[in-house]
Amino acid sequence: MNLHIAATDRTPEISLTYQPLKLLIQGESFPEDVSAFYGQVINAINALQTQANGALQVEMSMIYINSSSIKAMYRIFEGLDAYRKAGNQVEVVWKAEEDDDIMQELGEDFKDRFQELIFSIIQHG
Secondary structure, eight states, X not given: OOEEEOOOSSSOEEXXXXXXXXXXXXXXXXXXXXXXXXXXXXXXXXXXXXXXXXOEEEEEEEEEEOHHHHHHHHHHHHHHHHHHHTTOOEXXXXXXXXXXXXXXXXXXXXXXXXXXXXXEEXXXX
């Protein structure tokens, strides 16, 4: 079951497809109710272990993310790591603008915390 959430001025676009198996999160994240917004995404990621198998491509391209959203993102990464522990390859590409030290550092934090994931940080202009 594919998941698609359109971007708003407070929330990122989120897309989870099964053919190919890919998760895309891009934009800004400061929803009024983080639990309500990210709950369905976290559930969908956690369900991957029983609904899919094979390599998962993850692309994150965040412009801004508030502290509450970072906690939700951590739970998403926990789900990605659980999918990896179930025997699947997970490759994360974290995109940050060249002059955005905050997003680059956040990507480094996730890379350091989830060292078993294949993790690339790409700077773009």
